[in-house]
Structures are given as structure tokens and as C-alpha cells.
Amino acid sequence: MDEDTKASHLSVVVDFSPTYWDLSARDPPENDFPLSLTAFLSQFLAFLNTHIACRDENTLAVFGAFPGKSVLLYSSTDPVSPSTEASMNANAYPPFQVVDSTIAQRVMKELDELEQREDEEEAPSALVGALAKALCYVNRITLPSSANSKTMANGFHPGVLPDPRILILSVSPDLATSYIPIMNSIFSAQKLKATIDVCQIYGPNTVFLQQAAHLTGGSYIFLERRDALLQYLIMSFLPPPSVRRTLSVPTQEQVDFRAACFCHKNIVDIGFVCSVCLSIFCQPLAVCTTCRTKFPIKTLQRLNAARPLLATANSNGRTSSQNLGVGNDSAVDGPSDQITATAQSVETFLSPSSSTSHLPALN
Incomplete structure (x- = not known):
């Protein structure tokens, strides 16, 4: 298979910190371009569907970073649950429905559980844990020795491995205690030849995530207009690394290496x-x-x-x-x-x- 047409794997790490999503949804004058969690999910799911539609062999994994907890929300290798199959619309494209319903249900479940654990709402978002899980997932599907019947059934074989990349959608500021784990994650991504892209949706620029994107050959974008989130995602983060060589993808002019x-x-x-x-x-x-x-x-x-x-x-x-x-x-x-x-x-x-x-x- 040609390198420019081979399958692409996308792992997405989403920051679901309730505190910062509440701040992001506030109306002017606090926010010039407010973005609620509901509006974000609708545009985010459209982006995931676009990735799946680009090629049948493309694979996807979505990890949620909640306060004190990281969860795998969706994986292309997981079987479809009976409840999802029962609720599918015959007039809609099945893969789109599976992604939308699975992610929406699991996000709602985690947020409902978070409301019952009020003591953990102020805990920092487990973004580093979700990133580590995404790297483990990439390692499992890209190593030839780890290829199994599930990966072969999803369209790629040990000789035709997916082009791995990780996209981080963050709303939280830097957490100084996460410096060492993030650096270790960067080195792991370099060994796996996995690109890390970052989209800072809300809050100040994050020093550590800037370094992660720069050192792995990815793109870091600070979202100035949150009402155009879907356009940013499609234009900047949809093309796989093998295609970006021929495109003008936004890059960082300056990187904070503190x-x-x-x-x-x-x-x-x-x-x-x-x-x-x-x-x-x-x-x-x-x-x-x-x-x-x-x-x-x-x-x-x-x-x-x-x-x-x-x-x-x-x-x-x-x-x-x-x-x-x-x-x-x-x-x-x-x-x-x-x-x-x-x-x-x-x-x-x-x-x-x-x-x-x-x-x-x-x-």
C-alpha cells in the first residue's frame, strides 16, 4: 500500500474539566466567543465522523480526562454494545451512529458520577493519565508483534500499520506537578514515532503541551475564536502526518521551553x-x-x-x-x-x- 494512502490512526484526549468548561461557556464580557460543553461535543463528534469517512481503514480511540480520572470513551476495536445496535437508525451511516452514541453516553455517565462525588470536582484533570493511556493504545496497535485478529478485522495487518497520531483538546492550564510525566510521554511518543497535536480551547497557552507538540512534530493551536472550533479541527488536525508534508499546516512561531x-x-x-x-x-x-x-x-x-x-x-x-x-x-x-x-x-x-x-x- 502506498505511504500516502495507508490507514491512519487517531487517538484523541479530551479535557472534561467541569470548572473550566463552565468558564468557557460564560457569555460576554467574560468571553468574547463562549463555547459550552454541549456545543463542543456536537462539533467534536462531527470532526470524528470526518476522520472515519476519509478512509474505511482509519481507526479511532477517544480518551476522556476527568477530575482525578481518565477513561477510554471509544475504541474502533471494541465491539458494538447491544443497546447501541438497538437504537441505530436505518437511514443513517452506522459507523457515525456508533461513534456518536457511544461517546455521548459514556461522557454523560462519567459526568453524572462526578456530580455524586462532589469532593473530586476540584481535583485536577487527569490529562497526563489519559495521554499515557493513548500512548499505550498506540503502542499496542502499531507494534507488529501485538497485531491480533481484532486489528486485522478492522482493516490493517502487521505489514500495513496505521499512521499514529494523538490530538489533545485542552481547557485547563499547566499543572507544574505534571512536568516529569509529560516529558516521559514526549519521549515515548518520539520512540513510537507518534505525532502529538494540541488545541488549547480555553485558558492561557500551556507550556508543557507546546513542548509536546513541537518535539513530536505536531501542531499547537491556541483557539482564538471558539465559535469556529470545527473549522480549526478539520483544517489543522484532520490531515494525517503523511499528508501534511504537502500542506501548509499551522505551526508555532515561538515555543516556550521553560x-x-x-x-x-x-x-x-x-x-x-x-x-x-x-x-x-x-x-x-x-x-x-x-x-x-x-x-x-x-x-x-x-x-x-x-x-x-x-x-x-x-x-x-x-x-x-x-x-x-x-x-x-x-x-x-x-x-x-x-x-x-x-x-x-x-x-x-x-x-x-x-x-x-x-x-x-x-x-
Whole structure:
């Protein structure tokens, strides 16, 4: 089968945080373009139907990220439930009905259960858990050794594997504690050659999801007009990676490569990196809390002297480590000295061409 016409797999991770969807649905002046969860679902299901209609062999999986919980809402490999078959309309295309009814029923079920667990409504959305499940799903269907009768029955064989990609639809802001899991997910996606696309529907730009899209060759779009959601989805995220080479797909002009420190989980512009395990800290430590490496006294004295300048840099984001003269002291040698890392150095480390030998350092 030709590479440009082979089947495409799409895994979608949807953020169903009730708090932020309530904020997104509020009328002006709070929102210039309000978008309710009901309106979102109608346009979202139309996009999924479009993906299925592009090719019979295309496969689909939808994961929902709820407060404190992630759920598989739909999978092309799952059998159709008897209740769904009984409610199908003979005048409608069956695959469309299966997708629409299955996702709508399971979303309503999860939201109803969430109302009964009022204590979990304020919990952060399990977006990272849903992303991890999506990566596991992609790994299962793309590895030749994992191909089974179900995957063959859905139109592709071990020799004709789907073109995997993951689309994240987010409404929540960054969660600093999710930095390490997201970085591990990015490295896993790179190994699987899976593209991660991100559409930020509501709220500020997310630093970590920007990095996920950039480092996996995907697209990151901040939705300025939420009333045109379906057009954004179809024009930007419908073409598979093999087709995007010939299209002008929106890309990021600038990528925020700031990282979260391992000690306080704060996003920092300039931090201190352990030269052994590459853990990031917002202040110099005598002993790395991750790998227990001890650092020379001269290094700590030099870095502590630079802390006022680093604090200013973290507040305005304009000072670079080169201006501080840090990292060039010839009196410090050996592998056990700490160095400052700017956002640019983090970009170099996380680039797709970086050596995979650094991966265990972020576990």
C-alpha cells in the first residue's frame, strides 16, 4: 500500500474539566466567543465522523480526562454494545451512529458520577493519565508483534500499520506537578514515532503541551475564536502526518521551553541542573535530591553568589546564563558540578535529535 494512502490512526484526549468548561461557556464580557460543553461535543463528534469517512481503514480511540480520572470513551476495536445496535437508525451511516452514541453516553455517565462525588470536582484533570493511556493504545496497535485478529478485522495487518497520531483538546492550564510525566510521554511518543497535536480551547497557552507538540512534530493551536472550533479541527488536525508534508499546516512561531523545578514544582526561566541526572532545581543544593550526588563547595559558593541575578532573570525572563558568567569557571571540574540552564539549553536537550541516553534521568 502506498505511504500516502495507508490507514491512519487517531487517538484523541479530551479535557472534561467541569470548572473550566463552565468558564468557557460564560457569555460576554467574560468571553468574547463562549463555547459550552454541549456545543463542543456536537462539533467534536462531527470532526470524528470526518476522520472515519476519509478512509474505511482509519481507526479511532477517544480518551476522556476527568477530575482525578481518565477513561477510554471509544475504541474502533471494541465491539458494538447491544443497546447501541438497538437504537441505530436505518437511514443513517452506522459507523457515525456508533461513534456518536457511544461517546455521548459514556461522557454523560462519567459526568453524572462526578456530580455524586462532589469532593473530586476540584481535583485536577487527569490529562497526563489519559495521554499515557493513548500512548499505550498506540503502542499496542502499531507494534507488529501485538497485531491480533481484532486489528486485522478492522482493516490493517502487521505489514500495513496505521499512521499514529494523538490530538489533545485542552481547557485547563499547566499543572507544574505534571512536568516529569509529560516529558516521559514526549519521549515515548518520539520512540513510537507518534505525532502529538494540541488545541488549547480555553485558558492561557500551556507550556508543557507546546513542548509536546513541537518535539513530536505536531501542531499547537491556541483557539482564538471558539465559535469556529470545527473549522480549526478539520483544517489543522484532520490531515494525517503523511499528508501534511504537502500542506501548509499551522505551526508555532515561538515555543516556550521553560521547565518545572523538581523541588517546588515551579516553572522557572533559569534553574540549576544536576550534571549527573539532569534534575532541575530553582536553587543550588548541596546534594541532589534525585541521584544523591554531592557538589563541591566552590560550586555552591559561586552559584549562591549568582542567585540575586537569577531571581531577577526568573521574574522578567530577559537575563541569560551567559550574562551571569556561570558555567565557565575553570576552578570547578569533574562531573559533580551544577550548571545553570536557560530555556534555550532545555530546548537543546529535549530536541528530537538528542541522545536517548538522557531519558532515564527524567524518570
